[in-house]
Amino acid sequence: MLGEKIGEGSGKVISQRVLPNPGGSPKMETTFQGSGKLMGLASNETGTYSAELRPDGTLFGQGQGLVMGMQGEVASWTGQGVGLPQKDGSIKYRGAIYFDSKSPTWSRLTSIAALFEYEVDAQGHTKGQLFEWK
Template sequence: MLGERIGEDIGKITSQRVLPSEGGAPRIETSFQAAGAIYGVKATDLGTYVACVRPDGSLYGEGQGLLMGQAGETATWKGGGVGTMKKDGAISYRGAVYYQSASPAWQKLNSIAGVFEFEIDPQGNTKGQLWEWK
């Protein structure tokens, strides 16, 4: 069951590069930077993920990143999800993410699974939303 929404951010793709294919599947590495909040703490989210195009045209991606709060909080994350490419070039992902943090404001992240929506518009702008999976 999905719990409350615990975070959201807005950002921009900062770089992309094509990686060698594996098993014939095209792969792209994408990095982004976003600003928002998680559990009410304002934060910057830096992340990189690798997505491959599957035979049916859908995407599968895995990534990792770093959250940095305004008062020195830090958390790392790893996650994965599936995506679809829209006709206009936008991409929409859905998946799960797992965190690790020693910062008191974010220690609760250590014991949750997060479920996310991550949208990328044709200009490379991103919007992420995060819910606690109970």
């Protein structure tokens, strides 16, 4: 069941590159940076994910990232999701991420699974929301 919203943010794709995938489908690596809130605290985030095109036209993505709070909080995450390309050139991802944090303020994140909605438009602008999975 979808629980409370624990994060949201927006940002920009800062780099992309095509990854080797011998014998496989096309695969792209994307890095983004953004700002928002995590557990009610202002934060900055950098994340990198790779997305592989599947035969049905969807994308399977997996990645990792780092979130830093304005008071010195730090959390890392890993996650996976499915991307749905849209006719306007945007992509909508839905998936799950898992955090690790030694920061007292964010330590609760290590004991939960979080579900995300992440979108990137054709110009590389990103936005996302994060919910606790209960």
